[in-house]
Every structure is written in C-alpha cells, then in structure tokens.
Amino acid sequence: MKTNKPYLLVGQGIAGTVLAHHFLQANIPFKIWDSPNHFNSSYAAGGIFNPVTGRKLEKTWLADELFDYLFSFYQQLEKTLSASFFYPMPLYRPFANAEMKQWLMDRKPQINHDFLTWEEDGVWVKQAGWVDVASLLRHSKNYFKSLGIFSERTFQEEDASNFEAIIYCEGFHATQNPFWNKLPFLPAKGELIRFHSNEPSRDSILNKNGFILPLPDGAYKVGATYRWDEFTPFPTASSQDELMSKLTSMGVSKYELLETYVGIRPATQDRRPFVGMLVGNNKGIFNGFGSKGVSLSPYFAQSFVQAIKGDKELDPEVSIHRYSHLFSV
Structure with missing residues (x-):
C-alpha cells in the first residue's frame, strides 16, 4: 500500500543523479543522500x-x-x-x-x-x-540542494521507516553492502590522465586501444585502464605507464601530464545492469552500468520510473528479479 512518504535514493553518482532527474520529471517525491565517506568514482569517468x-x-x-x-x-x-x-x-x-x-x-x-x-x-x-560527468554531478547537486532534496549523509537501516522505499545507487560500493553483495558484480578499476599537447585533433575523439578526448579547456584526457586485482582510490605506477604507452601508440609524443583520475566501474558478470524493486520489501537498486553509465542510465532510469508508476514492466535482461533467488529466505 502506497504511503505519503518520499522515496530515498542512496548515492549521487551518475546513476543516482540521472534517476533523480527522472523522479523529478515524474513528480515522484524523493530525497537523495550521498555518503561523505564514499569516494565517488563517477567524477573520474571519461563519459x-x-x-x-x-x-x-x-x-x-x-x-x-x-x-x-x-x-x-x-x-x-x-x-x-x-x-x-x-x-x-x-x-x-x-x-x-x-x-x-x-x-x-x-x-x-x-x-x-x-x-x-x-x-x-x-x-x-x-x-x-x-x-562531462563531473560538471553534470556538481550542477545537479546544487540544483537538488536548491530544491531541498539533497543531503550529504550516510544511510543507516534505521532510517528506512521514514521512506516509501530505498533505492540504492551506490556504484561499486554496493559490493560492500551486506544486502547487495551477493549480486554478481565484476568491478573494474580504471585510470585516466588529463594532459596538454599540441598534437591530437581537437575536432574528434580518437579511439585506438584506448581513447584521446579533447576537453573544452584546451587539454585532453587519455584513457582508460582496466584492472581487477585491487580497488583502492589511488593511481598505480603500472597504469600510468600503460596510459603513456597508449599516448605513444596514438601518435602523441610531446605532452605535459596534468592530473590523474581514478575510479572503479560497477560492472557486472552478465554485462547487464541491476534495476528494479525487490518483491515483498521496500528495497530497490539502480546499479551495474559499468563503463557505459552515461549511455545506459538515462534510458533505464526512464524505464524504472515507468515500472514504479505501474505503466510498464522492466526489461527482463536488466530486472533485479532475474536474481530474486539470491534474496529468498
């Protein structure tokens, strides 16, 4: 039975942010909380x-x-x-x-x-x-604050009774959440470097065993690396070497390294997101978009909102119900 309580979206990375905007469009009351204790990998996304x-x-x-x-x-x-x-x-x-x-x-x-x-x-x-995911997230946070729906706050289970339902948009942090850590995540750490150079084109993205992306400020990003053996928020020497090797292979020999970005992609073993509400409780998830968050999350946020409103069922390929056996008592 529906109540007058708002939904709670946990996490303000690309997934939580895009879902929040769809909740606003659908006039579904909600709050969005983002934990100050979690580093937000979306800020490192190539996008x-x-x-x-x-x-x-x-x-x-x-x-x-x-x-x-x-x-x-x-x-x-x-x-x-x-x-x-x-x-x-x-x-x-x-x-x-x-x-x-x-x-x-x-x-x-x-x-x-x-x-x-x-x-x-x-x-x-x-x-x-x-x-530009970092810009999208910053402007969205300010917008959500202006509407009085954003808090920098860590969700605790005792908070659940204040909400119609909890939708977890925690990215790879869900692998440490006792409720969701049974799901077949396959997180992948990635690094990017921002650099200056006069050599690459400014008119297109170059994609050759990596990418070079021209930025509005005149700099570029080169990426990205993949590793599955450690998930710290710190850059590694081997990944830095790999990125510089990518630059060489893409014809860039003169450059100035400016900044390194580190993130952990919330990828999944079946390469499909985890979307939807569980049957019989007030928990849901919007996660598992891997390296394709900017392209997958808008479409499936729209689908999720349609499912919440009862207008349309979720695609079985992404529905969390495909893993309902993991949550049965």
Whole structure:
C-alpha cells in the first residue's frame, strides 16, 4: 500500500543523479543522500558514449533505443541546469594494422553501418560524444540542494521507516553492502590522465586501444585502464605507464601530464545492469552500468520510473528479479 512518504535514493553518482532527474520529471517525491565517506568514482569517468563496440564494430546493445533517448535527455537537462556538459562529437577508429583492416573489409557485408562511415584508414562513428560527468554531478547537486532534496549523509537501516522505499545507487560500493553483495558484480578499476599537447585533433575523439578526448579547456584526457586485482582510490605506477604507452601508440609524443583520475566501474558478470524493486520489501537498486553509465542510465532510469508508476514492466535482461533467488529466505 502506497504511503505519503518520499522515496530515498542512496548515492549521487551518475546513476543516482540521472534517476533523480527522472523522479523529478515524474513528480515522484524523493530525497537523495550521498555518503561523505564514499569516494565517488563517477567524477573520474571519461563519459564517452559510443554506439559501436568491440573489434567487430558491432552496434552496442539497444543502441537505437539508448541513443535516440540520451540526446534529448541530456540536451534538455542542460537547459534545466543552465549548464554545458553534453558534447556530441565524431569518434574516429583507425584500423590497428593492415591485417585488421583486411579482416574488417572481408566481413563488411555482415556489419551494421547505421552509425559508421568508412574511410581508407579507419571508420568514423556517428552519434558519439561525451558527457562531462563531473560538471553534470556538481550542477545537479546544487540544483537538488536548491530544491531541498539533497543531503550529504550516510544511510543507516534505521532510517528506512521514514521512506516509501530505498533505492540504492551506490556504484561499486554496493559490493560492500551486506544486502547487495551477493549480486554478481565484476568491478573494474580504471585510470585516466588529463594532459596538454599540441598534437591530437581537437575536432574528434580518437579511439585506438584506448581513447584521446579533447576537453573544452584546451587539454585532453587519455584513457582508460582496466584492472581487477585491487580497488583502492589511488593511481598505480603500472597504469600510468600503460596510459603513456597508449599516448605513444596514438601518435602523441610531446605532452605535459596534468592530473590523474581514478575510479572503479560497477560492472557486472552478465554485462547487464541491476534495476528494479525487490518483491515483498521496500528495497530497490539502480546499479551495474559499468563503463557505459552515461549511455545506459538515462534510458533505464526512464524505464524504472515507468515500472514504479505501474505503466510498464522492466526489461527482463536488466530486472533485479532475474536474481530474486539470491534474496529468498
């Protein structure tokens, strides 16, 4: 039975922030709490959205649905927040070598070309770009504060009775939450470096075993690394070396390193998010978006809100009900 109590969203990373904006659009009363004791990996995100994935140049899962929605969502959100953080930008993928070029040309008839333009030395990807996640989160926090719905506060279970339901948007911190740590997360630590150089293009994202992303301030980011053996919030020498190697492989020889960013992606073993409310209690989750948070979270936040309102059921591929056996008594 519904009460007049608000929902509580726990965590103000990219997932919690995007879900909060959808709650506002749907006029669902809620609060959003962000723990001061958790480091927020979303601030380190590269923020790239790209409808083509992998060496086979395959359309990413649900590309048509995701990318139709994310453009309108972020463009409207910029207006709401009076801020700029959404940067559509072509992405260029040069062929790694002659053998890879020939392999792709041989299978070209099997490749979907909706988002691709082929050139002699590589392919251009359309409807790509990036979101300045840190800027989005800062402006959203200020906006939520102005509405009186944001608190920097750690959720405790004894707080649950004050809310209609608790939706956990904790990113990789959910792996330490006793209620959710049974879920098959596969977190991956990643590092990026911000740098200055006069060598890369400022007009596109370069994607070649990594990426170089031009930033509005004239600098760039290079990324990203993946490791699964430790999850501290600190940079590592081996990852720094790997990033500098990526710069060299992408033709950048003269640069000044400025800043390192460290985050832990809340990836999952089946590569699908965890979304929805559990049956029989007031707990829900919006998590597991991995490295694709900026492209996946808007579409599934919309879907989650529709499910909460009873308008539409969640896609079984993302619904938390696929793991209901882990929560049965």
